[in-house]
Structure formats: structure tokens, C-alpha cells
Amino acid sequence: MSKEKQFVTEITPQGEDFSRWYIDVIKKAELMDYSPVRGCIVFRPEGFALWENIQSDLDRRFKETGHRNAYFPLFIPESFFQKEKEHVEGFNPELPWVTEAGGEKLEERLAIRPTSETIIGHMYSKWIQSYRDLPVLINQWANVVRWEKRTLPFLRTSEFLWQEGHTAHETEEEARQETMQMLNTYKEFAEEVLAIPVIVGQKTPSERFAGAVDTYSIEAMMKDGRAVQAGTSHYLGDKFAIAFDIKYLDRNNTLQYCHTTSWGVSTRLIGALIMVHGDDRGLALPPKIAPTQVVMIPIGPPKTREQVVGRVDELFAQLKKAGVRVKVDDRSDVSPGWKFNEYEMRGVPIRLELGPRDMENGQAVLVSRISGEKRIIQQDQLLEEVQRMLDEIHADMYNRALQFRSEHFYSVETLDEMKTLLEEKRGFSLAGWCGSDACEKQVKEETGATSRNIPFDPAEKKTKCLCCGEEAQHTVVFARAY
């Protein structure tokens, strides 16, 4: 325990220093550790388990929509990047280069993939010949590297883990449908699994993926009012098809370029769910991805201990059999109170307490990590009660996040108004935008807030640009972002 104990020492309160709170929590909960490689973290088992649960749920959704997984090389020849102008401009500054291998200097430098449109495009051009070969619906789970100047665990690391979907289609319409389908898959996943409400919309041209025709995103609000882009889906038009010669013979036997898409989410989702749900007691994990959903803690005097622990083990077996991710902590060298703090800090959704009196009454106590509500339940209804409470906790977490977001979502008319708001309060601003890069740039320079996206269904339609006062072309969500 020597090491464990130190983890229940103080966590910096969110109100005092949110960034320090974040680092304190992820270190104390043993989600990650810094590595000796600049900007790269180690995903410790407690942190990686979150990613495994995210992966398995998303992977099921991808396969249900007809996608299959594949794996493409980590290395991308330098010449490949030159083929799509905007793409190379966007990614070149962030690329690590392999220049030597096997004791020899390489004739052509190899980039470590920052994303795989180029090498996958090259392969698709070999695999696709006829409309009969379409659509191609492939996803890849992989590590990617973007050499970042400023890094933050999970949210921005030089190496990170992600999935990247890459699809090729006959028509623009079909490709756009795919782009929207996957964007919606991300939205549903964020809400149904991570309990994170998201704003769904289109990126402004300046925030587009390098090489995309249109980029769409889901944006989430952290508890410090900043935004995290939680997932993106891109319609690439025929730009990569032209760059990599992805052609097919259509139904009239004429050669056409494919329309392609790409879409991805990454391990930054772990950072997002921590910053959305965590509190001054530590982590608060959404039940659907919590590595441990229920922790069972026997209580009471030593003389009753054996009997209580025996019953706890029986109940443990019941829950485990039913697929609940449950754990027993029957250590006798730490107090129940210490354990309560420990598992609250680690964000376990439900704590089950069982003591001598509960034994007599055939009862047990369930405690919610979120509301702190204590519920006395009958042991013979344990499974139903646990499942009900897990569902309630998920809904509770989602509603609290939604509540927080609406309380920190402002409708602004002018740049000054937005500045004042951002100085006094945390949050997102909804504002009109004339569509000019100049105005968008000025907002960024004067407030540090960037356009997050143009929401599909804004609370209201803005009519004037917050910057130049001209007629608004779009209603945009602006926020400082991670």
C-alpha cells in the first residue's frame, strides 16, 4: 500500500487551478505516466482500460455499419506527401523522419504516419478498378505521431492512439452520406457511452482537415469552459483520388475518380471524459466504460469479518456472472473510510458496502459516485438494483454535463461582449460570422477563442458578424480550445 496511500493525498481543487487538478487526478488514479520521450506518455493499465472499452464499443458500431479493419504501414515515403499540396503543407511541420535504418542511410526519408490518407490512397488505387469494387469501407486502429510543441497528457501528445476510417465511393452523394453517418456515430457514442453532450456541426474553412473539402466535428465543453474537438469526419471529394489516381470504371464503362472520406477519434477522448465528469474528489467514470463499475467493500468489526467477506464473495460472483465489471476490496490493512476515498478518487461509479447489520437484514448499501446518494437494497435484488443505478448514473452524468454546458453557453453580438464574457466567465459563445477569414482571425487574436464549428441546429440564428457587423453568413460556436 505504501505507494497507494500517497494517492489519497490532496488533489488541487478545480476552482484553484484546473490544469493542476487534471494532472493530479490522472497521475493519482494511475491512468498515465510521463515517458522519457518528449511529448509521449505511457498509458498505464487503468488508463489503457478506458481506451479498450472505448475501442470495443466503437469497433462494434463500425462493423454494424459495414466497415472492416485493416492495417497499413507506419512509414510513409516522403514523396507521398508531396502529392496532395494542402495535405503536405498541413502536416509537414509535425512529421518525424526516419533517415537511417539497418545501419544505412535511406535513399528516401520515411515519415512516421500522422494520418494515413496518402498511403491508403495509394493502395486503394491498386484495389479499385470497377464500380463493383465500391464502396471500400475500411477502418484502422493505429498509433500515429504528430510532433507537438506543447503537449498535454491524452489531449495532445506526440504519439497517440486512434482509429482512422477511410472509405471510397462511386458518387459524391454516397460519400457525403458516409461522412454524415460516421459523424452521427461519433455523436451517439459520445452521448450514449461517454455521457458527453456534443455540438455537431461543420468546421470553418480555416479549421478544415488539410486536404478536405468539408470537415465536420463534434465539440464538447470541459469543466473549465474550454472546448475539446472529440471527433471529426471529412468529405475529401476527389482530391485524394486525383492525387493518388483512385479511379473506377463506372456503370457506363467510363473512368471516374472515386469520392473518398476519412473520419477519426483518438485517445484524447480519455482526456475529454475526465475534464467533463471529474470533480474535486477525483475521477468520475461513465459506467459504460469504467474498468470497474462496482467496488464491494466489507465493513464492520474484525469478529464479523469472515462472515461478511464470505457473503461479499457470493454477491461478487453473482454480479460477475451477469457481466458487471465488479471488484472486491477486502484488504484488512486499510480502513473502509480510506477505501471510500480511494475509489471515489478513481471514479468507480458504484460502491457497495456490506456490514454485519446488512447481513442480518439481507440488505446492502449502494452509493453513487456522482450524487453520493446512498441506497439500501435487498441482496436478492442486487443485480437489478445495480443495473438500474448504473443506468441512472449514466443519465445523471449526461444531464449534469448538459446543465453545465447550458450555464456556460452565451449568445453574443459583438467581439467586445465576447471578450468581457471570456474574462469574467468560462464557456462557449454563439455568434454571427460574415464568413471572412479576416474576422475569424481577429476573434482568435483578440480573445484566444477559435471557431469550433457551425452547429447544425444552433439555439438561435445570428444575423450580424460579431466582428465587422456585416450580415452574418453563419452562426458559429467560438471557444478557447485544447
Next chain:
Amino acid sequence: MSKEKQFVTEITPQGEDFSRWYIDVIKKAELMDYSPVRGCIVFRPEGFALWENIQSDLDRRFKETGHRNAYFPLFIPESFFQKEKEHVEGFNPELPWVTEAGGEKLEERLAIRPTSETIIGHMYSKWIQSYRDLPVLINQWANVVRWEKRTLPFLRTSEFLWQEGHTAHETEEEARQETMQMLNTYKEFAEEVLAIPVIVGQKTPSERFAGAVDTYSIEAMMKDGRAVQAGTSHYLGDKFAIAFDIKYLDRNNTLQYCHTTSWGVSTRLIGALIMVHGDDRGLALPPKIAPTQVVMIPIGPPKTREQVVGRVDELFAQLKKAGVRVKVDDRSDVSPGWKFNEYEMRGVPIRLELGPRDMENGQAVLVSRISGEKRIIQQDQLLEEVQRMLDEIHADMYNRALQFRSEHFYSVETLDEMKTLLEEKRGFSLAGWCGSDACEKQVKEETGATSRNIPFDPAEKKTKCLCCGEEAQHTVVFARAY
């Protein structure tokens, strides 16, 4: 179909050219494709699905034995390799180096991990302080790179996918138990899931993992008589603990070095199962990892088609609901006969045929990919019959592989005997060895065969060294290997 059709063109017979057979099969079955990066392949969906099934079964076995997954950085600082002398000597020649990143030259070169003992050892030294922190039982699923001169899809590629387990323990005894437990896990997996019989034993010193005290392996025989090392488990002693300062306070409050292990299997298992089970008709996939276990093909004249297809879809739903990986091919633009060849080439274990007469009789026909046996079954017993046949096919595949191995396993007394055997026949040789590097080296030079391992239970104990004729210290399996 245009592209599909070309896949049922001739496959080079194994007897004519085994290597060409292998490449023909994996290309035609769309398991892989060559990439523009030297020595790196693309795992196409049909090939990657095999890895996904291997992964999910092994991952369950690892977790059942108390291991958890984590993820460590892709990059390893050059200085880390210098810390374990044998390790650096073993891997240096194969390392790719990142020398530039983000537009700047790096102060210290970063290697792409060929294996992660060094960086994981570094982290363990931070995490482990007391015996209470032990054992540490972590596994990582990752891509690794070893710059290979000669490559062969799946069996030897510059980048490959694998799992690497890394554990730390209080005592040598406990660490050696872990080493053996994981070796045995690999043996059971190879036999129970891949239907591959393996020879379990210890590597000779010259074949040890760079930096290990003892290396153990499972070795499988391919249909050309060559060996594939299908998995290794290493007892690392305290060598990496000393190199990376992994110390703990023991129960008597004195500082001790940990005893560590590592163990791994890789995507070469895909190559092995193809070379063990495939035949001149193409792939033959073990039912437990076949992406498609049953392919359902409606047959009969067009006028009966709709009715037959309707019934096929009902049966499909039954099997799918029961968790059978099943697929329907009701395309009307290719003949049943063409489909039969296609799915035999792709190695689908069971073909289900349903025609008008079967409809009348409430029957269906199951055909085994391995034996070709046709079994007429009652539709109302479909699930039981399919599950029984899948089990029989697994046993059949295992027994055929075992039979082939015993027919190509020779007991030899002298080097000349072994030479003659290897010239006339394919296979493994069991021979005595005095234990000297010189003799082992001579065997390799004169026969091209290497010592695979010292089997735990050899068919017989050899008394004389095949090379020098001195007393044998060990009975060794020799073979040419991939």
C-alpha cells in the same frame, strides 16, 4: 466480380514450388498486399480479421491469468539500448532511427521499438518500490519494427504486429513460473485455436533472445518441412533489472533487484497457420479463427431461386443468432461451382448448399473444406450439426498436421545422416548435441538447419553429439527455419 474472378485462376501446386504457392494463396485470398515501403505489407481485411480473432482469444487468456494491457511509446532513446550490452548488440543492426522531427534535428536519435524491454524497464523502475507493488503483470499489443534484409509476408516483415508481455517479480522462482505459464499458454493456444501441434522446449544459448537468461519456444512444422518459431517466453533474470535499476524493498526491508520476464507472439502466426493447413486448393482456416466459418450457397434453377434464397436467409439468421460467423453468397452472376472453388480457396471451413430438393426434404448439405466430406443434415438440426462439424474440422486439421509432422520427423545419429535426409526429404531432425557452439555452428553451416529447441519431452534421449560424436548433453530438434 471482374477482380474476384482472377482469384480462382491457378494456384501454383505446393509440390511444384511451395514459396510460390504461399504467395499465390495469400494474394488471391486477399490476405495482404505489398506496400510501397520496403519490407512492410498491408494487412487487408481478410488477413487482419485473422489477427483480430487471434488477439481476442489470446487477450482473454492473458487477462484470465491476471495480466493487464498498457501502452508504451513507439520511440526509444538511443541511450536506453546502451544499458543492456547483449540487448543492444542483438538489436542494433535492425533499428530504424528517427533523426529529425518537427523540422529540427534531434539531440538524441530515437529508435523505433523492435521490442520494449528497455523503455518498459525504465518505467518499472519508477513504479516499483516495495514487494507490495509486485508482481507487475503487463501486456502490450503493438507494432514493432526490425529492419529485415530478406522479408516474407507475415513470417518476416520489417514492421509487424505483436503482443509483448513484461512482468516483474520478487523471486527467481516466481519469475520462472510466469515464464513457463505463458509458454504453456502459447502451446494451448496453438493447439486449441490454430490447430497447430507444437514442440515445446528451451532454446540453445546461441538462439536466445538478446539479453535473456533463458529463452523457451514453441516450434511448428510447415508443409515444406521447415520450422516456424511460433512463440517465445524469456526469463530475463535480474539483467534488465540491473540495467534499468528495477529495485524493491523486500519483506525484510532490504533492497533487491526484481526478476523479470517477457514473452510474445506476432502476426507471423498468420503465416504459420497458412503453411501448416493450406493445400493446393488454397487456404484452409481453423474454425476458431476463420472470419467466415460457414458460407451458405443457394443452388438450383432460377425459377426456384427466390424460394431457396428465402429459406437460406432464415437459416442464416438462426446461425448468426447463435454466434456462428456465417455468410450468404446469393449472387446470381456467378455459378455455384465458381463459388465452391472461391470459398475453398479462401479456406472457409464449411460450405452449406441448399437446393430445391433439399427444400422438399427439409434438408441441407454441409461440406467440409478439409476432408471434402458431404453431410446431408436435417434443417431443424442445423445449429448442432454445424457446431459438431466445426469441432470435427478443428480436430481433423490438428490430426493431419500432427500426422504430417510425425511423418517428417527423423531421429539422426550423425551429421552426414542429417545432410542426406535434408537433401532427400523435408522435415525436422532429432539429434544429440554435446553443447558446444562449434558443433551447433557446423551443423548450421553444412545443412542450413538451426537448433530449434531442446524439447521438454523428446521422443527419445540421444546419447552422442551428431557432430563430434562426444557424449550428448542435450537432445535437440534441428530444422531449416523461416
